[in-house]
Amino acid sequence: MDLTFIFVIAVVLVAIITAVVEVVKKTFNIKARYLPITSVVVGIFVAILVWPLTEYSLYVMIVAGIIGGLTASGSFDLAKAIKGDKQ
Secondary structure (H helix, E strand, O other), X not given: OOHHHHHHHHHHHHHHHHHHHHHHHXXXXXXXXXXXXXXXXXXXXXXXXXXXXXXXXXXXXXXXXXXXXXXXHHHHHHHHHHHOOOO
């Protein structure tokens, strides 16, 4: 298993994680400072849900979920900084 595979899985999960975090943020009114933690938890949860559909081990999927959650959080913050939104 190469680290490249984990990054490919994480990139695929980023869009799903971003969408789920937005729904969770609007539903439960989560503060902005807790969004990175929420993204990582949602990333792990999504990776575990997708795990039976893949050939990878649970450990690899959890690591991909963590990386995907951090990437989703970072890309959302980057897009917000580019737009100039204050929250």
